[in-house]
Amino acid sequence: MKLLVSLLLCLCIPAVWAAESTTPKPDIGKGGQCVKDAQWMRLNHMHLLKHQRDETVRKGVREEQNSLKNCVECHASLSNNSVVAREDGFCVACHRYEAVKIDCFECHASKRRATLVTKDVK
Ligand code: HEC
Ligand code: HEC
Ligand code: HEC
Numbered sequence: 676m677k678l679l680v681s682l683l684l685c686l687c688i689p690a691v692w693a694a695e696s697t698t699p700k701p702d703i704g705k706g707g708q709c710v711k712d713a714q715w716m717r718l719n720h721m722h723l724l725k726h727q728r729d730e731t732v733r734k735g736v737r738e739e740q741n742s743l744k745n746c747v748e749c750h751a752s753l754s755n756n757s758v759v760a761r762e763d764g765f766c767v768a769c770h771r772y773e774a775v776k777i778d779c780f781e782c783h784a785s786k787r788r789a790t791l792v793t794k795d796v797k
Contacts, residue, residue, distance in 0.1 A: 701768035702761070704750040710740055724779075743783050751787040759785045 709716055710723070723741055730736040739745055750765040751758050758766040759780050766785070770777060 699768040699772040700763060701765045702752045702754075702763045704752055704758075704765055705748075707749055709749075710745070743779065744788070747784065748787055751785075756787045756789070757785050 711719075716723075724743060724746075727738065727741040727743075730738070731742075746766075747758050752761065752764060755761065758764050762768065762771070766777070766780070769775075
């Protein structure tokens with residue numbers, strides 16, 4: 676039963692989003708392959724990030740792959756290198772729509788590493 680419910684949820688959410696005309700269209704960024712499949716990420720990225728943060732901050736375990744930095748490396752927009760600078764910036768597009776406020780980027784870099792070091796990207 677539980678499985679059926681989650682299966683239905685998985686199938687319905689994208690369908691609802693696809694039907695809405697005002698659906699957010701986050702700028703995915705660079706591309707490549709996400710750390711998990713997109714469907715799983717849509718529903719679970721917050722747990723992944725929180726788990727990773729706790730592991731790092733409390734136990735000192737640093738795993739590159741699921742780090743917030745790694746998300747930014749791929750998901751920063753190709754136009755401005757940022758995940759938050761525009762309305763459709765990857766990490767804000769859905770959140771605005773869902774009214775979820777995240778303050779992660781007050782401390783964590785919202786830009787790709789390359790532009791943090793060199794400012795030659797126009
Ligand atoms: C190697 C590049 C790469 C990395 C690293 C990466 N992603 Fe992704 N991610 C992608 C791509 C490409 C997609 C789109 C895949 C698709 O639509 O099939 C995606 C999809 C997603 C989605 C679903 C987006 C949507 O509109 O449905 C979420 C949420 C997400 N990623 C969050 C994250 C988070 C959080 C991290 C860090 C823990 C991360 N990603 C790391 C490349 C990456
Ligand atoms: C007050 C500053 C601050 C805020 C706000 C903050 N963090 Fe962190 N975060 C840190 C510090 C400091 C570390 C430890 C960095 C280290 O030791 O590598 C960390 C580590 C992490 C890590 C593991 C290391 C990495 O690079 O991924 C993740 C994941 C993470 N935070 C996610 C988040 C998320 C998600 C949010 C927003 C909900 C957030 N943080 C908000 C300061 C902050
Ligand atoms: C496909 C849409 C989408 C994308 C893209 C997305 N998020 Fe989310 N995120 C959500 C939704 C929806 C929730 C709220 C889930 C809930 O209500 O439990 C959420 C919740 C969160 C939370 C938990 C907030 C809280 O108060 O507990 C964090 C942290 C988070 N997202 C971080 C990120 C980061 C960082 C990125 C960019 C790497 C990102 N998200 C990209 C849709 C998205």
